[in-house]
Amino acid sequence: MEKSMSPDAGPMALLVSAGNMTGLVLDNDEIDAFIKREDTTPGPDDKDRSLVPVRISTLKFKNGGGSPTDVKVPPRTGETSQQQHHHHNHRPVKTGKGRSKISTRGPHSTPNAIIPRRVEDWEPWKSVLFNLYITQNRILRDIIEYMDTTFNLKATPKMYKNQFARWNFFKYSVKRRTSSAKSASLSSASASASEPAKDDFDDDTILMDMDSRIEDSPLSPTFHESRESRSIQYGLTAVNRFLRGHVDKDAANLQMDEVTGYIDPCYRYFKVAIDLFDLQENMEGGRVLRLAFLQIDRKLSTPTMKTFSDLCVLVPHLLLESGRREILEAYLQYLRRLAHVKYGKHPITEIAASFSDLLNRPQNTMGYIKLLSKAHADTICKMDGVLDRNRQWASQQHLACEKTKDPPGWPFNRMERTNDEHHMIRLEAQSVYWAQNLIMRDQESDDLGQQWFQKRFEPRFAERTEALLDKVKYLETAGLLPKVFSSMMEALFVGWLNDYYETIGDVDNSIKWGRRGLALSSNEQFVLWSIHLENLMRAHGRDAEADELKVKRRALDWMETVREQVDKMTLGP
Numbered sequence: 001m002e003k004s005m006s007p008d009a010g011p012m013a014l015l016v017s018a019g020n021m022t023g024l025v026l027d028n029d030e031i032d033a034f035i036k037r038e039d040t041t042p043g044p045d046d047k048d049r050s051l052v053p054v055r056i057s058t059l060k061f062k063n064g065g066g067s068p069t070d071v072k073v074p075p076r077t078g079e080t081s082q083q084q085h086h087h088h089n090h091r092p093v094k095t096g097k098g099r100s101k102i103s104t105r106g107p108h109s110t111p112n113a114i115i116p117r118r119v120e121d122w123e124p125w126k127s128v129l130f131n132l133y134i135t136q137n138r139i140l141r142d143i144i145e146y147m148d149t150t151f152n153l154k155a156t157p158k159m160y161k162n163q164f165a166r167w168n169f170f171k172y173s174v175k176r177r178t179s180s181a182k183s184a185s186l187s188s189a190s191a192s193a194s195e196p197a198k199d200d201f202d203d204d205t206i207l208m209d210m211d212s213r214i215e216d217s218p219l220s221p222t223f224h225e226s227r228e229s230r231s232i233q234y235g236l237t238a239v240n241r242f243l244r245g246h247v248d249k250d251a252a253n254l255q256m257d258e259v260t261g262y263i264d265p266c267y268r269y270f271k272v273a274i275d276l277f278d279l280q281e282n283m284e285g286g287r288v289l290r291l292a293f294l295q296i297d298r299k300l301s302t303p304t305m306k307t308f309s310d311l312c313v314l315v316p317h318l319l320l321e322s323g324r325r326e327i328l329e330a331y332l333q334y335l336r337r338l339a340h341v342k343y344g345k346h347p348i349t350e351i352a353a354s355f356s357d358l359l360n361r362p363q364n365t366m367g368y369i370k371l372l373s374k375a376h377a378d379t380i381c382k383m384d385g386v387l388d389r390n391r392q393w394a395s396q397q398h399l400a401c402e403k404t405k406d407p408p409g410w411p412f413n414r415m416e417r418t419n420d421e422h423h424m425i426r427l428e429a430q431s432v433y434w435a436q437n438l439i440m441r442d443q444e445s446d447d448l449g450q451q452w453f454q455k456r457f458e459p460r461f462a463e464r465t466e467a468l469l470d471k472v473k474y475l476e477t478a479g480l481l482p483k484v485f486s487s488m489m490e491a492l493f494v495g496w497l498n499d500y501y502e503t504i505g506d507v508d509n510s511i512k513w514g515r516r517g518l519a520l521s522s523n524e525q526f527v528l529w530s531i532h533l534e535n536l537m538r539a540h541g542r543d544a545e546a547d548e549l550k551v552k553r554r555a556l557d558w559m560e561t562v563r564e565q566v567d568k569m570t571l572g573p
Contacts, residue, residue, distance in 0.1 A: 137240035235354035242347035266295035373401040
């Protein structure tokens, strides 16, 4: 900017100065385009918030919105952008040999600001912008920040949006409305002006495939067909922003082992609370629920890929599947406000807020959760350098989430639904198993795990699974498998056998293996196993055994520990 400008001249003077420097007619809301923004990647204390540079030796341009083609980048000249365009407003527009030299440059940084005034001035950065906006699904604010700090490219949000539209850079396909539909909509607009808008949740319009989101469309990249559509697009973008930002913050996060067992109890606390409410043990359930809410602050303080999926996918999935709308609404509101207090504008804040337009229709909400799970899995699987077990964990979590049946309309009671889920290990362990199974690297275990996952058991399933249990014990005794992992695998195999016998209707063996699983459990895991066994026993007329188990559960020291922890812990500000 001009050196004569006073630092106290105010925003309007800054706007005028920016206009003089760029030759652009700027709006008041575009002042911030020339002020370095703070990045929104997770973590309140990170020092380096710059995005990771993209190394590109060959540009890939799109021909007319089609597939990219390779174009070699010619060497840059030493002439700066300001020299190129001095007195630009007094020159006629040139074509042919007189085209701007900016368009002949490659994507290199320069100490002087580069202002893309013509359409061809954007061409050297087309491949970079395609990678940022489409491939990495970055938001426009982050792209402007990156292009400014890396290439010293100065452009307003409107300039970017217009250029993206020229290149047909559209992230999501939007269902086109026919002329007859538009006419019908206009003719009925006056008659329904007093009624609230009703947006149907159309799979073809909303539930777009993340792998095929680039399609030609005459609509603006920021166009949304409904409030639900806008909320869902914000949520999907936030998933990508969080995961990319988590890696940008520290590349070592790619090699972080996200799932090594049942370390984080937050999800299980919510599950215990719901099960206690189902048993009408409301006081105990309320205490555990409060403890579950208190875990959110701890998880937000050090967010990881796993804790992110827990907060934004698994817990909402559990609360919705359980038919607990009031708890789900309170959870999302608390998560949104707490994330806003800690970080301000943050992907978790945006995802929690994006549910607000969907909660009236649980089928739509469940579809959105499944889509978030898919976006989460797709992004992790496409990251270079991420651990294989993290890829398997994310993929299998999505598959487990997809197996869930859509709930009916509010209100509904989960106990009235067909109970076709895996009882003991639930959604969390269904996904965690695949990461843990890489420890064993056993084809037999993997084959049986697929049968259990699909609930399609072959006749020798029990025999083969018991042989695996013996193998785990042998590996532990021989010192080939640490006890912590052997215990996890044993608990998982016992859970498989419990599910298998319950599925085929062998109640005696199901209870037998359930009791063995109970002996391997403690704290909230013990409560989960116990409640399930109590329900199974009562369903088959074994009330005396169920009452005995209930007394043992209520006498568990863990419930007293919960009361003490709730009294000691306080909610964050």
